Amino acid sequence: MSDVQALHFDDDGETPNNPRLPLLLYRAAVKVAVDHAAVVANIARVPIPDCDPVHGPDGPLTELWSK
DSSP states (O other), rough: OOOOEEEOOOOSSSSOOOSOOOEETTTTTSSSOHHHHHEEEEEEEEHHOOSSSSBBBBBSSHHHOOO
């Protein structure tokens, strides 16, 4: 088993979070063979959504994603 990393985040008022409980990060807990080039190519094929799924039509995602 890999080392466990405990990360604590302050409450920013936007992301659901409990500042008393850590996020536990298990690096390399599961070994997965990844073809990095194929992953990047797959990400590039994801279409830009019609609107920001979090903030709606006036949200920043569609503009940021198209850059």
